[in-house]
Amino acid sequence: MLITKKVAIFILVCILSFSAVLAVNAEARKKVFDWAIEVFEKFSIFINIDEDNNSIDLTSLKINYIPTGFKLVDIHKGHNMLIYNYLADSNEEFDMKLFTSSGENKSYYDTEGVEIEEIIFKGSQAYIWQTNEITYLIWYQDGVECHILGNLDKDEILKVAESISK
DSSP: OHHHHHHHHHHHHHHHHHHHHHHHOHHHHHHHHHHHHHHSTTEEEEEEEESSOTTOOGGGOEEOOOOTTEEEEEEEEOSSEEEEEEEETTSOEEEEEEEOOSEEEEEEEEOTTOOOEEEEETTEEEEEEEETTEEEEEEEETTEEEEEEESSOHHHHHHHHHTEEO
């Protein structure tokens, strides 16, 4: 019984120490979470390595085609991101997300049980898939990581993406 208590105390001290390290060390926390996502394949990781994209103006990319009935309802701006939210009267929606950052940029999506189609789109590798009624498209254009996701079919998502230009 004494040995069991000592083992339990040791395990508890290890768990608390590990938790404390994760709470104060952002680099260790990132490594642990990256490891967990890579090992447990519920998520797919899409990586963009771009050495010199700090000078890119995300607002320089324009969407030249919006599906009928959709209106721009919100714009979210961040240091390295720009997100356009579109909504239709039928409560369908789609988002256009633009990202840029120095170094390595990772995007995580829940892709458990879906078939991801890899295509060449606008001269770069692109990924398209559908979960429930949401279609996703990710590609790189002019040094910007572009994501479109919403209640649109594959052809309509590609049509919106094809219309994006500087």
